[in-house]
Amino acid sequence: MNELEPVNYGPWLICGKKRVLNLAGGDILGLWYEEDFKSFISESIEKSCLFSKTTYQEFGTDFLSIPKDFLDLKKQEAGILGKTIENLLISLLEVKLPGSPLILVDEQLDPGLKAIISFNIKFTQFSHNSLSKLEELLTSKEIRNPIIVTQTFFPFSSEFCPLAEIVELCKRHEGILVVLESWAEVLPDMEGRSFSSILSSPGSCKVVILGDFSYFLPFSVSYLLSNDQLIEQLKEESSVLKNSLQPSIFQVRLIEWFAQKLKSDGKELKRKLNDNANYLRYELFSKGFRTLGEFSPFIPILVGGKDTAREFKGLLLEESVLVNEISYPLVPVEKARILLIPSVLHTKDDLDFALQKFIEVGKYLNLI
Numbered sequence: 001m002n003e004l005e006p007v008n009y010g011p012w013l014i015c016g017k018k019r020v021l022n023l024a025g026g027d028i029l030g031l032w033y034e035e036d037f038k039s040f041i042s043e044s045i046e047k048s049c050l051f052s053k054t055t056y057q058e059f060g061t062d063f064l065s066i067p068k069d070f071l072d073l074k075k076q077e078a079g080i081l082g083k084t085i086e087n088l089l090i091s092l093l094e095v096k097l098p099g100s101p102l103i104l105v106d107e108q109l110d111p112g113l114k115a116i117i118s119f120n121i122k123f124t125q126f127s128h129n130s131l132s133k134l135e136e137l138l139t140s141k142e143i144r145n146p147i148i149v150t151q152t153f154f155p156f157s158s159e160f161c162p163l164a165e166i167v168e169l170c171k172r173h174e175g176i177l178v179v180l181e182s183w184a185e186v187l188p189d190m191e192g193r194s195f196s197s198i199l200s201s202p203g204s205c206k207v208v209i210l211g212d213f214s215y216f217l218p219f220s221v222s223y224l225l226s227n228d229q230l231i232e233q234l235k236e237e238s239s240v241l242k243n244s245l246q247p248s249i250f251q252v253r254l255i256e257w258f259a260q261k262l263k264s265d266g267k268e269l270k271r272k273l274n275d276n277a278n279y280l281r282y283e284l285f286s287k288g289f290r291t292l293g294e295f296s297p298f299i300p301i302l303v304g305g306k307d308t309a310r311e312f313k314g315l316l317l318e319e320s321v322l323v324n325e326i327s328y329p330l331v332p333v334e335k336a337r338i339l340l341i342p343s344v345l346h347t348k349d350d351l352d353f354a355l356q357k358f359i360e361v362g363k364y365l366n367l368i
Contacts, residue, residue, distance in 0.1 A: 011345045013322065020322045021354055025341035028297060029216050029269055031261075033345065040257055044250050066223060067256040073263065075200035076209065076225040080234060081247045081255075085180070085210050086116055088224040091238040092178070092208060093120045104134065106150040108157070110180055111330060113210075117149065128154075131165050138173050146173055151180035152195050156326050156339065158293020158300050164198045170205035181211035183298070206230075213258060221251035272344040273297050280342055280351050287359055288368035292337070299340040300326065303367060309336035312361060319357040 010032060013022045031037040066079035082088040093116075103123040105114060117123050127133040138146060148170055150161050163179070170177045177199075184195045199207045208230065212222040224234070234241060262269075277297040285291050290302040303309050306327040313325040316338075324339035331337060342351065362368040 011343055011347075011350055015317070015322065018320060020317065020320045021350055022322050023340045023342060023346075023354055024322045024324050025215065026343070027216075027345075028273065028341060028343040030343055030345040031217065037257075037261075040253075044253065065252075066225075067252065067259065069263075070223075070255050070259040071225070073196070073259045074209065074225055075196045076207075076227075078228045078231040079223050079225040080231055080241065081252065082222045082224065082241070083244050083247070085212055085222045086112065087240060087244045088210055088222055089113055089116055090120060091234055091240045091244075092210075092224065093117065094240055095234055095237045103147045103149060104137065106161075108154050109149060109151060110182070113149075113180060123149075129159060129162060131162060131169065134166070135169055138169070144174055146170075146175040147178060148175055149178045149180075151182050152184040153182050153296065153298075155182060155298045156300060156331055156337065158296050158298045160296070163195060167198060167201070167205055167207075174205075176206045176208065178208045178210065181209050183215060183296070184211070213255070217254060217258065219251065219254055221247040221255060223255070269344055273342070276342040276344065276346050276351065279348070280340065280355070283351075283355050284358065287355070287362070289358070289362060297341055297343075299342075300337040301340070302335060302337050303365075304336060305334055306336050308365060308367075309338060312338055312365060312367075315361045315364065316357060319361065321354050321357045 010027055010030070011022055013020055066081055071077070071079060080088065080091075082091070103117065103121060104126050105117060105123045106128055107125040108128040124137070126137055134148070148166065150163075150166060152161055152163060153159070154161070167177060169175075179195075179199065181195065199209065207226060209225040210222070211225075212220050214220040224231075274295065274297065277299060278295070281291055281294065281299050284299070284301065292300040292302065303312050309325045309327050313323055316323055324341070325336070326339050327336040340354075359368070
């Protein structure tokens with residue numbers, strides 16, 4: 001390994017005294033190895049943008065707005081930057097939205113956000129990705145103006161949300177759609193349409209998008225995007241926003257940099273990422289592993305109980321492969337899984353190395 005290469009990013013990491021293949025996520029777009037990104041970071045450090053005083057100021061007249069390039073990319077009118085997604089969600093719940101008698105939440109919504117919703121307001125869960133159940137619930141109770149909360153992609157199952165259909169359902173019931181934008185930046189939906197295009201289609205329902213870049217960038221910031229009216233309402237009425245720490249100037253510039261990066265190289269990055277993921281997924285499936293989902297860089301492998309998942313992860317680490325273990329309560333009991341997240345930087349040799357270790361450990365644990 002080149003001494004100048006960072007040890008906390010990229011396809012290979014240093015864990016203790018061991019060099020391990022990283023399939024646990026992180027710098028999946030390989031930005032730390034791009035000269036323009038390193039130049040951007042160096043320039044920001046020189047200009048003291050990383051820890052500028054605005055990091056410690058309260059929300060107010062010095063509010064730092066979302067760069068227009070990013071709004072154009074997302075096809076939304078306006079937005080707010082926040083310290084965390086949790087802060088922004090609490091702000092949204094705190095402000096009294098017009099005509100919202102019921103909040104309906106996908107049962108597999110990110111657990112942290114579901115907990116925040118349950119703490120602040122009463123809600124009803126609907127069966128995961130089940131349009132028929134959701135429509136039955138709305139129709140049987142003659143619900144108008146619901147708030148439907150879901151996300152673009154469910155990492156633990158590698159499933160896409162049927163977002164276009166939920167948008168149409170929301171329109172029919174004059175509702176508000178709140179979407180956690182997880183991994184949408186580097187993923188097309190199943191039919192090749194962008195999520196931004198679906199959410200901004202003519203006559204669409206009212207949409208609120210929550211997201212951040214924590215999966216892609218070493219420094220991140222959270223955002224809430226919607227129409228001008230809702231954003232202004234949040235700015236004026238939310239006490240949470242007014243008492244939250246602002247993002248730094250560096251974080252605003254980072255969003256701007258990333259928006260430009262996606263415009264120029266987004267298709268190529270998607271292609272590389274999906275090529276690696278598809279190869280790894282197919283080879284694992286062909287060897288007898290129970291993989292979930294398709295067409296995404298998240299590759300969950302069902303292994304059974306929590307103890308099995310923990311042993312699987314430990315044995316792989318001994319063989320120099322780093323993975324994620326996902327167990328109850330994040331997933332149902334006895335449906336624990338190993339979650340793999342390849343990057344654009346992994347070579348075929350890297351992936352073949354991992355596959356060989358998976359086969360050895362899988363056979364040892366009688367999983368294949």
